[in-house]
Amino acid sequence: MLVLPAAVRDEIVDQARDGVPLEICGVLGGEYESNGRSEVRSQYPAENVADRPRTRYRIDPEDQLAIFDRLEARGEEIVGFYHSHPQGPPHPSETDTAEATWPDRSYVIVSLDPFEIGSWRWREDDEFEREDVAVE
Known part of the structure:
Protein backbone atom coordinates (compact mmCIF):
# COMPACT_ATOMS: atom_id res chain seq x y z
CA MET A 1 0.00 0.00 0.00
CA LEU A 2 1.10 3.52 -0.79
CA VAL A 3 -0.01 6.30 1.56
CA LEU A 4 -0.27 9.50 -0.48
CA PRO A 5 -1.16 12.86 1.09
CA ALA A 6 -3.98 14.63 -0.73
CA ALA A 7 -1.79 17.73 -1.20
CA VAL A 8 0.92 15.67 -2.95
CA ARG A 9 -1.67 13.91 -5.11
CA ASP A 10 -3.14 17.27 -6.11
CA GLU A 11 0.31 18.67 -7.01
CA ILE A 12 1.05 15.68 -9.23
CA VAL A 13 -2.35 15.90 -10.94
CA ASP A 14 -1.87 19.66 -11.51
CA GLN A 15 1.59 18.99 -13.01
CA ALA A 16 0.10 16.34 -15.29
CA ARG A 17 -2.64 18.68 -16.50
CA ASP A 18 -0.18 21.55 -17.01
CA GLY A 19 2.18 19.25 -18.91
CA VAL A 20 -0.30 18.10 -21.56
CA PRO A 21 0.42 16.89 -24.21
CA LEU A 22 3.70 15.66 -22.71
CA GLU A 23 4.21 13.13 -19.94
CA ILE A 24 5.44 14.64 -16.68
CA CYS A 25 7.61 12.81 -14.17
CA GLY A 26 9.27 13.02 -10.79
CA VAL A 27 10.37 11.28 -7.61
CA LEU A 28 8.40 10.52 -4.46
CA GLY A 29 10.11 10.95 -1.10
CA GLY A 30 9.12 9.79 2.34
CA GLU A 31 9.32 6.59 4.31
CA TYR A 32 9.97 3.46 2.25
CA GLU A 33 9.11 0.14 3.79
CA SER A 34 9.98 -3.12 2.04
CA ASN A 35 7.02 -4.85 3.70
CA GLY A 36 4.71 -3.35 1.09
CA ARG A 37 3.60 -0.14 2.82
CA SER A 38 5.28 3.18 2.09
CA GLU A 39 4.34 6.71 3.06
CA VAL A 40 4.91 9.65 0.73
CA ARG A 41 5.81 12.96 2.34
CA SER A 42 6.90 14.95 -0.71
CA GLN A 43 7.24 14.96 -4.46
CA TYR A 44 10.11 16.23 -6.54
CA PRO A 45 9.22 17.18 -10.13
CA ALA A 46 11.80 16.45 -12.80
CA GLU A 47 12.15 17.48 -16.41
CA ASN A 48 11.10 14.79 -18.87
CA VAL A 49 14.11 14.37 -21.18
CA ALA A 50 12.78 11.39 -23.14
CA ASP A 51 13.30 11.38 -26.89
CA ARG A 52 9.51 11.10 -27.33
CA PRO A 53 8.04 12.90 -24.29
CA ARG A 54 4.46 12.53 -25.53
CA THR A 55 4.62 8.78 -24.96
CA ARG A 56 7.70 8.20 -22.79
CA TYR A 57 9.34 9.63 -19.74
CA ARG A 58 12.94 9.75 -18.61
CA ILE A 59 14.47 11.67 -15.73
CA ASP A 60 17.88 13.12 -16.54
CA PRO A 61 20.43 11.10 -14.51
CA GLU A 62 22.11 14.24 -13.12
CA ASP A 63 18.74 15.71 -12.13
CA GLN A 64 17.81 12.40 -10.52
CA LEU A 65 21.02 12.39 -8.44
CA ALA A 66 20.36 15.97 -7.33
CA ILE A 67 16.85 14.97 -6.25
CA PHE A 68 18.24 11.99 -4.35
CA ASP A 69 20.66 14.34 -2.56
CA ARG A 70 17.76 16.64 -1.60
CA LEU A 71 15.78 13.65 -0.30
CA GLU A 72 18.68 12.47 1.81
CA ALA A 73 19.29 15.96 3.21
CA SER A 84 1.57 10.79 -16.39
CA HIS A 85 -0.21 9.18 -19.30
CA PRO A 86 -2.00 12.15 -20.90
CA GLN A 87 -4.06 9.85 -23.14
CA GLY A 88 -3.39 6.40 -21.82
CA PRO A 89 -4.43 3.99 -19.11
CA PRO A 90 -3.24 4.23 -15.49
CA HIS A 91 -1.10 1.13 -15.76
CA PRO A 92 2.49 0.59 -16.91
CA SER A 93 3.15 0.45 -20.63
CA GLU A 94 5.55 -2.12 -22.06
CA THR A 95 8.22 0.60 -22.08
CA VAL A 110 -1.69 9.58 -13.50
CA SER A 111 -4.01 8.92 -16.41
CA LEU A 112 -5.81 12.03 -17.60
CA ASP A 113 -8.11 10.47 -20.19
CA PRO A 114 -9.84 8.72 -18.54
CA PHE A 115 -8.85 10.28 -15.22
CA GLU A 116 -7.48 7.73 -12.76
CA ILE A 117 -4.45 7.33 -10.54
CA GLY A 118 -2.83 3.93 -10.28
CA SER A 119 0.19 2.74 -8.36
CA TRP A 120 2.33 -0.27 -9.12
CA ARG A 121 5.34 -1.92 -7.52
CA TRP A 122 8.00 -3.40 -9.73
CA ARG A 123 9.39 -6.73 -8.57
CA GLU A 124 12.79 -8.12 -9.50
CA ASP A 125 11.11 -10.88 -11.51
CA ASP A 126 10.10 -8.18 -14.04
CA GLU A 127 6.52 -8.08 -12.86
CA PHE A 128 4.47 -5.09 -11.80
CA GLU A 129 1.89 -5.59 -9.08
CA ARG A 130 -0.91 -3.09 -8.60
CA GLU A 131 -0.95 -1.63 -5.11
CA ASP A 132 -3.63 0.16 -3.13
CA VAL A 133 -3.32 3.91 -2.70
CA ALA A 134 -4.62 5.49 0.50
CA VAL A 135 -5.07 9.24 0.04
CA GLU A 136 -4.92 11.06 3.37
Whole structure:
Protein backbone atom coordinates (compact mmCIF):
# COMPACT_ATOMS: atom_id res chain seq x y z
CA MET A 1 0.00 0.00 0.00
CA LEU A 2 1.10 3.52 -0.79
CA VAL A 3 -0.01 6.30 1.56
CA LEU A 4 -0.27 9.50 -0.48
CA PRO A 5 -1.16 12.86 1.09
CA ALA A 6 -3.98 14.63 -0.73
CA ALA A 7 -1.79 17.73 -1.20
CA VAL A 8 0.92 15.67 -2.95
CA ARG A 9 -1.67 13.91 -5.11
CA ASP A 10 -3.14 17.27 -6.11
CA GLU A 11 0.31 18.67 -7.01
CA ILE A 12 1.05 15.68 -9.23
CA VAL A 13 -2.35 15.90 -10.94
CA ASP A 14 -1.87 19.66 -11.51
CA GLN A 15 1.59 18.99 -13.01
CA ALA A 16 0.10 16.34 -15.29
CA ARG A 17 -2.64 18.68 -16.50
CA ASP A 18 -0.18 21.55 -17.01
CA GLY A 19 2.18 19.25 -18.91
CA VAL A 20 -0.30 18.10 -21.56
CA PRO A 21 0.42 16.89 -24.21
CA LEU A 22 3.70 15.66 -22.71
CA GLU A 23 4.21 13.13 -19.94
CA ILE A 24 5.44 14.64 -16.68
CA CYS A 25 7.61 12.81 -14.17
CA GLY A 26 9.27 13.02 -10.79
CA VAL A 27 10.37 11.28 -7.61
CA LEU A 28 8.40 10.52 -4.46
CA GLY A 29 10.11 10.95 -1.10
CA GLY A 30 9.12 9.79 2.34
CA GLU A 31 9.32 6.59 4.31
CA TYR A 32 9.97 3.46 2.25
CA GLU A 33 9.11 0.14 3.79
CA SER A 34 9.98 -3.12 2.04
CA ASN A 35 7.02 -4.85 3.70
CA GLY A 36 4.71 -3.35 1.09
CA ARG A 37 3.60 -0.14 2.82
CA SER A 38 5.28 3.18 2.09
CA GLU A 39 4.34 6.71 3.06
CA VAL A 40 4.91 9.65 0.73
CA ARG A 41 5.81 12.96 2.34
CA SER A 42 6.90 14.95 -0.71
CA GLN A 43 7.24 14.96 -4.46
CA TYR A 44 10.11 16.23 -6.54
CA PRO A 45 9.22 17.18 -10.13
CA ALA A 46 11.80 16.45 -12.80
CA GLU A 47 12.15 17.48 -16.41
CA ASN A 48 11.10 14.79 -18.87
CA VAL A 49 14.11 14.37 -21.18
CA ALA A 50 12.78 11.39 -23.14
CA ASP A 51 13.30 11.38 -26.89
CA ARG A 52 9.51 11.10 -27.33
CA PRO A 53 8.04 12.90 -24.29
CA ARG A 54 4.46 12.53 -25.53
CA THR A 55 4.62 8.78 -24.96
CA ARG A 56 7.70 8.20 -22.79
CA TYR A 57 9.34 9.63 -19.74
CA ARG A 58 12.94 9.75 -18.61
CA ILE A 59 14.47 11.67 -15.73
CA ASP A 60 17.88 13.12 -16.54
CA PRO A 61 20.43 11.10 -14.51
CA GLU A 62 22.11 14.24 -13.12
CA ASP A 63 18.74 15.71 -12.13
CA GLN A 64 17.81 12.40 -10.52
CA LEU A 65 21.02 12.39 -8.44
CA ALA A 66 20.36 15.97 -7.33
CA ILE A 67 16.85 14.97 -6.25
CA PHE A 68 18.24 11.99 -4.35
CA ASP A 69 20.66 14.34 -2.56
CA ARG A 70 17.76 16.64 -1.60
CA LEU A 71 15.78 13.65 -0.30
CA GLU A 72 18.68 12.47 1.81
CA ALA A 73 19.29 15.96 3.21
CA ARG A 74 15.66 16.06 4.34
CA GLY A 75 15.93 12.63 5.98
CA GLU A 76 13.66 11.01 3.40
CA GLU A 77 13.98 7.81 1.42
CA ILE A 78 13.09 7.10 -2.19
CA VAL A 79 9.52 5.84 -2.06
CA GLY A 80 9.11 5.70 -5.81
CA PHE A 81 8.50 7.60 -9.00
CA TYR A 82 5.56 9.13 -10.80
CA HIS A 83 4.65 10.03 -14.34
CA SER A 84 1.57 10.79 -16.39
CA HIS A 85 -0.21 9.18 -19.30
CA PRO A 86 -2.00 12.15 -20.90
CA GLN A 87 -4.06 9.85 -23.14
CA GLY A 88 -3.39 6.40 -21.82
CA PRO A 89 -4.43 3.99 -19.11
CA PRO A 90 -3.24 4.23 -15.49
CA HIS A 91 -1.10 1.13 -15.76
CA PRO A 92 2.49 0.59 -16.91
CA SER A 93 3.15 0.45 -20.63
CA GLU A 94 5.55 -2.12 -22.06
CA THR A 95 8.22 0.60 -22.08
CA ASP A 96 7.50 1.49 -18.44
CA THR A 97 7.93 -2.16 -17.50
CA ALA A 98 11.08 -2.61 -19.55
CA GLU A 99 12.75 0.48 -18.09
CA ALA A 100 11.84 0.01 -14.41
CA THR A 101 15.00 -0.25 -12.32
CA TRP A 102 13.99 0.22 -8.68
CA PRO A 103 12.65 -3.05 -7.22
CA ASP A 104 9.85 -2.79 -4.68
CA ARG A 105 9.43 0.95 -5.18
CA SER A 106 6.11 2.48 -6.19
CA TYR A 107 5.45 3.74 -9.69
CA VAL A 108 2.48 6.11 -9.64
CA ILE A 109 0.79 6.76 -12.97
CA VAL A 110 -1.69 9.58 -13.50
CA SER A 111 -4.01 8.92 -16.41
CA LEU A 112 -5.81 12.03 -17.60
CA ASP A 113 -8.11 10.47 -20.19
CA PRO A 114 -9.84 8.72 -18.54
CA PHE A 115 -8.85 10.28 -15.22
CA GLU A 116 -7.48 7.73 -12.76
CA ILE A 117 -4.45 7.33 -10.54
CA GLY A 118 -2.83 3.93 -10.28
CA SER A 119 0.19 2.74 -8.36
CA TRP A 120 2.33 -0.27 -9.12
CA ARG A 121 5.34 -1.92 -7.52
CA TRP A 122 8.00 -3.40 -9.73
CA ARG A 123 9.39 -6.73 -8.57
CA GLU A 124 12.79 -8.12 -9.50
CA ASP A 125 11.11 -10.88 -11.51
CA ASP A 126 10.10 -8.18 -14.04
CA GLU A 127 6.52 -8.08 -12.86
CA PHE A 128 4.47 -5.09 -11.80
CA GLU A 129 1.89 -5.59 -9.08
CA ARG A 130 -0.91 -3.09 -8.60
CA GLU A 131 -0.95 -1.63 -5.11
CA ASP A 132 -3.63 0.16 -3.13
CA VAL A 133 -3.32 3.91 -2.70
CA ALA A 134 -4.62 5.49 0.50
CA VAL A 135 -5.07 9.24 0.04
CA GLU A 136 -4.92 11.06 3.37
